[in-house]
Amino acid sequence: MDRFLFLTVDGLAKGAVYAAFALAVVLIWRAARIVNFAQGAMAVATVYAAYSVTQATGSYWLGFAAALAAGLLLGAGIERAVMRFVPHTSPLNSVIVALGLVLLLQAVLGAIYGNEFRPVETPFSRTGITVGGIALLSRYDLFVLGAVLVLVVLLALLFTRTSTGLRMRSAAFAPEVSRLLGVNVAGLLTFGWALAAAVGALAGMLVVPTELGLHPNTMDLVFVSSFTAAVVGGLDSPIGAVVGGLAVGLVLSYAAGYLGSDVTPLATLALLLVVLLIRPGGLFAGVRTRAV
Amino acid sequence: MTLLQVDGLVVGYSAAPVLHGVDLTVPPATIVTVLGANGAGKTTLLRTLSGLLRPAEGGIRFDGRSLVGVPVERVVRLGLAHVPEGRGVVAELTVEENLRLGGVWRADRRDVRLAQDEVYELFPALAARRKHAGHQLSGGERQMLALGRALVARPRLLLLDEPSLGLAPRITGQIMALLRRLCDETGLAVLLVEQNVRSALSVADQGVVLSLGRVVAAADAAQLRDDAGLRHAYLGF
Numbered sequence: 392m393d394r395f396l397f398l399t400v401d402g403l404a405k406g407a408v409y410a411a412f413a414l415a416v417v418l419i420w421r422a423a424r425i426v427n428f429a430q431g432a433m434a435v436a437t438v439y440a441a442y443s444v445t446q447a448t449g450s451y452w453l454g455f456a457a458a459l460a461a462g463l464l465l466g467a468g469i470e471r472a473v474m475r476f477v478p479h480t481s482p483l484n485s486v487i488v489a490l491g492l493v494l495l496l497q498a499v500l501g502a503i504y505g506n507e508f509r510p511v512e513t514p515f516s517r518t519g520i521t522v523g524g525i526a527l528l529s530r531y532d533l534f535v536l537g538a539v540l541v542l543v544v545l546l547a548l549l550f551t552r553t554s555t556g557l558r559m560r561s562a563a564f565a566p567e568v569s570r571l572l573g574v575n576v577a578g579l580l581t582f583g584w585a586l587a588a589a590v591g592a593l594a595g596m597l598v599v600p601t602e603l604g605l606h607p608n609t610m611d612l613v614f615v616s617s618f619t620a621a622v623v624g625g626l627d628s629p630i631g632a633v634v635g636g637l638a639v640g641l642v643l644s645y646a647a648g649y650l651g652s653d654v655t656p657l658a659t660l661a662l663l664l665v666v667l668l669i670r671p672g673g674l675f676a677g678v679r680t681r682a683v
Numbered sequence: 684m685t686l687l688q689v690d691g692l693v694v695g696y697s698a699a700p701v702l703h704g705v706d707l708t709v710p711p712a713t714i715v716t717v718l719g720a721n722g723a724g725k726t727t728l729l730r731t732l733s734g735l736l737r738p739a740e741g742g743i744r745f746d747g748r749s750l751v752g753v754p755v756e757r758v759v760r761l762g763l764a765h766v767p768e769g770r771g772v773v774a775e776l777t778v779e780e781n782l783r784l785g786g787v788w789r790a791d792r793r794d795v796r797l798a799q800d801e802v803y804e805l806f807p808a809l810a811a812r813r814k815h816a817g818h819q820l821s822g823g824e825r826q827m828l829a830l831g832r833a834l835v836a837r838p839r840l841l842l843l844d845e846p847s848l849g850l851a852p853r854i855t856g857q858i859m860a861l862l863r864r865l866c867d868e869t870g871l872a873v874l875l876v877e878q879n880v881r882s883a884l885s886v887a888d889q890g891v892v893l894s895l896g897r898v899v900a901a902a903d904a905a906q907l908r909d910d911a912g913l914r915h916a917y918l919g920f
C-alpha cells in the first residue's frame with residue numbers, strides 16, 4: 392500500500408510535466424493543425440540557454456527567465472522563418488519540416504555544447520519529504536506541481552477570459568471569417584507558436600533535472616510520453632492534455648514500479664493503443680459539427 | 684456623392700478572369716442589390732471588395748480611399764463589413780462570443796457593449812440563446828447572428844452574400860425589412876447579393892445585374908422590376 396502511494400505521487404509529479412509539455416503540443420495543433428515534432432528539440436535549446444545564463448550569472452532564476460524568453464523568441468522565429476512557408480498541400484509537409492528542425496537544432500546544440508551530459512541544478516532539494524515513514528514528494532516535486540498548476544490556470548484564463556484568447560480560438564476555428572472581423576490571424580499564429588514554445592521551455596526546465604542531465608537528446612523520450620498524453624487527451628483539448636499527462640505519468644510510474652523500468656516505453660505505447668481503439672479521437676475529443 | 688466606387692474590376696482565380704471589368708457605385712444610405720445566375724461572379728465581387736481576393740486590374744475606392752492592397756483585417760476598420768456566403772458563424776463559439784468577436788478590434792468598449800445590446804434587442808431569439816454554440820442554432824438564427832455580429836462593428840457599408848439562402852420566406856422578409864430600416868434610420872449602405880430576386884428588388888433602391896462576370900444592367904430597382912425583357916433574359920421570372 393505504501394508502495395502504491397509512493398508510485399501514485401511520483402507518477403503525478405512526472406505526469407504534471409508531461410501535461411505541461413502536452414499543452415505545448417496542443418497549443419500548436421489548435422492554432423496551426425500541425426503536430427510539432429520539433430517541440431522536444433526546441434525545449435532542449437531553451438534549457439541550454441538557461442544553462443548558459445545560470446553559468447554566467449550564478450542565478451537559477453535568471454536562467455529560468457532566460458529559458459522562457461528564449462522559448463518565446465524561438466517559437467516566434469520558427470513560425471515566421473520556417474513554418475509559415477510550408478505548403479499546406481499535405482499534412483506530411485510540416486511533419487517532415489519539423490523533423491528536419493529536430494536534426495538541425497540537435498546538431499547546432501551538439502556543436503556548441505558538445506554531446507556529453509551536463510548536470511543541471513535545481514532550485515529546491517530533490518530528497519523526498521518523509522510522511523508517516525514513506526518518502527513522498529520532494530520540495531522540487533512540489534515546485535513542479537505548483538508551476539504546472541499556475542501554468543494551467545494562466546492558460547485557462549487566457550483562453551476563456553481575455554479578448555486575445557477569444558481571437559486565438561476564433562482564428563484557429565475560422566481563419567477567414569476571423570480576418571473579415573478584423574482579427575490579425577497571421578500575428579496570432581506567431582503568438583501561438585511563441586506561447587507554445589515558452590510552455591515547452593517551462594516543461595523542459597522542470598523535467599531536465601530529473602533526467603540524466605542536459606544533452607541534445609534529453610527530451611526525446613519525454614516528448615514521446617507527452618505526445619501520447621496529448622493524443623490521449625484528444626489533441627484539441629487543453630483539459631485533455633492535462634488529464635492525459637497525469638494518466639501517462641501514472642501508467643509509467645506503475646509500470647516501472649511493478650513491472651520494472653524496462654517496460655515503461657511499452658506501457659506508454661499500450662496506453663496510446665488502448666485509447667485509440669476505444670476512442671479514436673482521444674478521450675476528450677469534442678463532437679463538433681463544422682458544417683454551416 | 685458615393686461611398687463605394689468600383690472601376691473596371693478584373694478578378695480571376697488561377698486561370699481566366701471571372702470578373703471582366705465590373706463598374707459599380709454605392710451611395711451612402713442606399714441598398715444596392717447585385718443579381719445574377721449561379722456562377723455569375725457575385726461572390727467573387729464581394730470577396731474582392733473585402734480584400735480576400737486581389738484584383739488583377741481596376742480600382743476600389745471606399746470613402747475616397749483605395750482599398751486595393753489593404754489587408755482583409757484592416758478593411759473592417761475602415762467601415763466595410765462583409766457577411767460571407769454561408770454566413771460564417773463560428774460554430775465552436777457561443778452566440779455571445781461570436782458577437783464579441785464582431786467588436787474585438789474596436790477601442791470604444793462602451794459602444795461595443797451598447798452595439799451588442801442593440802443586436803439582442805433587434806433579435807430577441809439570439810438573446811435567449813447567448814450561451815448556445817453556433818452549431819446549435821437554426822439557419823435563421825445564424826443569419827441573425829452573422830448580421831448582428833457585422834453590425835457590432837458599426838459599419839458604413841455592409842456586404843451581404845445571399846442572406847436569404849435556406850431561410851423561410853417569413854424570416855427573409857423580416858431581414859429585408861430590417862435592412863431597409865437600418866438604411867433609412869442610420870444611413871447604413873448595403874450591397875446585397877441575392878438569388879432571391881423578388882425580395883431583393885422589393886427592398887433595394889438600385890440593382891445591378893451580373894452575367895458571366897459583366898454588368899449587363901444597372902438601374903433603379905423599380906425599373907428592373909418592370910423590365911420584362913431583362914427579367915426573362917437574366918433573372919428568370
Ligand SMILES: Nc1ncnc2c1ncn2[C@@H]1O[C@H](COP(=O)(O)OP(=O)(O)OP(=O)(O)O)[C@@H](O)[C@H]1O
Pocket residue numbers: 696697701719720721722723724725726727728878
Ligand atoms: N476558388 C475558386 N477557384 C476557381 N474558380 C472559382 C473559385 N470560386 C469561384 N470560381 C469560379 O468563378 C465563377 C464565379 O463564381 P462566384 O462564386 O463568384 O459566383 P456566384 O455568382 O457567387 O455564384 P452563386 O450564385 O452560385 O453563389 C464561377 O465560374 C466559379 O466556378
Ligand SMILES: [Mg+2]
Pocket residue numbers: 725726727768844
Ligand atoms: Mg455566390
